[in-house]
Amino acid sequence: MNLKEDNQDLKLWGARFKQRSAAILEAFNASIGFDYKLYEEDIQGSLAHVKMLAVQNIIPDADAKSIEAGLKQIKAEIALDPRSWMETRFADEDIHMAVERRLTEIIGEPARKLHTARSRNDQVITDLRLWLKKQVSELSSLLLALRKAFVLRAEQDVDILMPGYTHMQQAQAISLGHFWLAHEARFARNLERLDDVLKRIDVNPLGSGALAGSTFNIDRHFTTAELGFAKMSVNSLDAVSDRDFLLEYEFVLSVIMLHLSQFAEEMILWNTQEFSFIEISDAFATGSSMMPQKKNPDIPELLRGKAGRVIGVMNALMLTLKALPLTYNKDLQEDKELLFMANDTVRDCLTITVDFLSNIKVNKEKMYTALTKSFVNATDAAEYLVKKGVSFREAYSVVGKAVAYAVDKSKYLHDLSIEEWNAFHVAFNEDIILTLKLENCVDARNIYGGTSRMQVRERLAELKTTLF
Numbered sequence: 028m029n030l031k032e033d034n035q036d037l038k039l040w041g042a043r044f045k046q047r048s049a050a051i052l053e054a055f056n057a058s059i060g061f062d063y064k065l066y067e068e069d070i071q072g073s074l075a076h077v078k079m080l081a082v083q084n085i086i087p088d089a090d091a092k093s094i095e096a097g098l099k100q101i102k103a104e105i106a107l108d109p110r111s112w113m114e115t116r117f118a119d120e121d122i123h124m125a126v127e128r129r130l131t132e133i134i135g136e137p138a139r140k141l142h143t144a145r146s147r148n149d150q151v152i153t154d155l156r157l158w159l160k161k162q163v164s165e166l167s168s169l170l171l172a173l174r175k176a177f178v179l180r181a182e183q184d185v186d187i188l189m190p191g192y193t194h195m196q197q198a199q200a201i202s203l204g205h206f207w208l209a210h211e212a213r214f215a216r217n218l219e220r221l222d223d224v225l226k227r228i229d230v231n232p233l234g235s236g237a238l239a240g241s242t243f244n245i246d247r248h249f250t251t252a253e254l255g256f257a258k259m260s261v262n263s264l265d266a267v268s269d270r271d272f273l274l275e276y277e278f279v280l281s282v283i284m285l286h287l288s289q290f291a292e293e294m295i296l297w298n299t300q301e302f303s304f305i306e307i308s309d310a311f312a313t314g315s316s317m318m319p320q321k322k323n324p325d326i327p328e329l330l331r332g333k334a335g336r337v338i339g340v341m342n343a344l345m346l347t348l349k350a351l352p353l354t355y356n357k358d359l360q361e362d363k364e365l366l367f368m369a370n371d372t373v374r375d376c377l378t379i380t381v382d383f384l385s386n387i388k389v390n391k392e393k394m395y396t397a398l399t400k401s402f403v404n405a406t407d408a409a410e411y412l413v414k415k416g417v418s419f420r421e422a423y424s425v426v427g428k429a430v431a432y433a434v435d436k437s438k439y440l441h442d443l444s445i446e447e448w449n450a451f452h453v454a455f456n457e458d459i460i461l462t463l464k465l466e467n468c469v470d471a472r473n474i475y476g477g478t479s480r481m482q483v484r485e486r487l488a489e490l491k492t493t494l495f
């Protein structure tokens with residue numbers, strides 16, 4: 028539909044309507060408002076492409092040289108202030124057109140040869156893959172920094188003991204160091220996930236053209252090497268429409284946010300007056316505008332809250348892709364704007380969490396009190412009996428009765444005397460008292476991966492040699 032022609036018939040408001048409609052459609056169609064962020068990769072891709080065109084004698088060397096010089100000038104121009112540059116080129120629809128038109132302004136005729144044997148369809152996805160490779164490496168460094176922060180925290184807190192929970196019920200005694208390292212293990216897997224996704228990202232689609240390849244004698248091996256891709260795409264139709272590598276990347280972003288959110292939730296809970304296991308430093312909290320006593324944990328709440336939008340971005344891309352026939356469809360332009368937002372969010376959240384972690388004040392007395400006022404050593408009592416030859420089920424039932432008795436007497440298991448224990452089973456000896464000491468309950472779980480302080484220290488030593 029040609030809007031300008033269609034609107035010729037409109038009276039009175041016609042002139043105005045014609046203009047407004049066209050402007051809305053232009054803006055609706057344009058992606059330069061966000062894809063200018065790919066300018067470096069776009070120019071990098073063009074430089075490799077043009078070099079290849081010259082080597083293959085598809086365009087003259089002199090033209091290639093002039094294009095190269097022009098592209099470098101444009102890159103320097105944009106780098107000064109990418110956002111303002113984009114605003115001056117809004118009429119250019121997307122970054123690919125903007126760079127090409129600017130090149131024509133600078134070098135004239137040779138610029139018109141740049142797009143030989145290329146389409147925006149293979150161009151945009153080359154740009155995006157190059158950009159993602161950088162993001163993977165940046166995110167990996169951030170994940171590493173976070174893992175180190177958990178390790179340092181764990182190192183400080185190995186000797187702090189606390190109740191571990193299942194179903195949010197006090198379950199068994201653990202070392203706080205072990206708790207921090209559980210979070211470290213989650214982020215270690217996220218780092219692995221990124222590494223896995225990189226295999227699918229690191230593929231060169233350039234040369235796939237609009238969809239079917241090229242009639243020119245282009246050398247795809249050349250651009251693959253020039254751009255530093257690990258390999259090249261094997262099917263041009265797939266190459267211009269494949270976005271599943273991006274979906275995977277967004278899945279990893281989502282899992283990272285999920286883990287940050289779970290962590291934040293626990294810190295918010297521990298920071299409540301009821302728990303008081305930790306105090307979140309003032310920098311990560313704000314006051315209430317009405318209630319003078321309040322110190323709200325806004326920053327961890329936002330870490331938790333922002334998981335929603337990042338997971339939403341992954342879902343949005345899935346839904347955008349689900350009904351697309353081969354090959355390129357304009358729907359695919361929707362892949363970038365939300366990705367950039369999600370990527371910024373994850374980067375900020377990781378950076379903030381590193382800082383947040385080192386600023387937590389642990390209230391170890393409160394944690395220890397929670398332990399002493401609990402039945403977390405009930406399993407230890409049962410396992411004590413098993414080691415004296417009693418079957419686990421019998422031991423379980425004996426200790427269950429002891430728990431009921433202690434509750435009745437307003438005591439805990441570690442308050443019971445040997446006489447009281449013997450009333451429940453003859454196999455109890457003096458050493459039950461020592462067995463139920465909370466430090467011993469922690470240290471008795473001395474198997475690889477367990478919470479004993481010795482195991483936590485060994486794990487820390489492993490991590491220190493691999494991460495630092």
Ligand code: ARG
Pocket residue numbers: 058062121147148151355357359360361
């Ligand atoms: N701006 C487009 C995008 O982001 C670039 C590719 C346009 N291709 C086309 N045939 N219209 O996907």
